Amino acid sequence: MDKELIFLVEEAPEGGYVARALGHSVFTEAEDLEELRANVRDAVRCHFESEELPRVTFSLPLF
Template sequence: MAEPSEIIFEVTEAVEGGYDARALGYSIFTQGDDWYDLKAMVKDAVACHFGEKEVPKVILRS
């Protein structure tokens, strides 16, 4: 099966502050204290999920 060229994350404000992000169609979830932190956490989560494979482009939407 071919790896995706992009992954879309749905971003919501967390009740306790900060942001939550979840990938649509994948079991990838993460959190960040602010938008800058969230972007870094999403990139790390995607890299961990796909490992050594080619990492797809990330799209964040709120």
């Protein structure tokens, strides 16, 4: 199990943002970056067992 999970954050064509984990099937979306961060935390908790939660890093392209 990886100890770090990197999320690629992109602007959604319809507005807002989408985030996807590199190397894992974890995806989420939100209207703003603050909401996206909370949604990523929730998605990670749902995808992994609590004792093996990875550290989350965001990769934001230059807009």
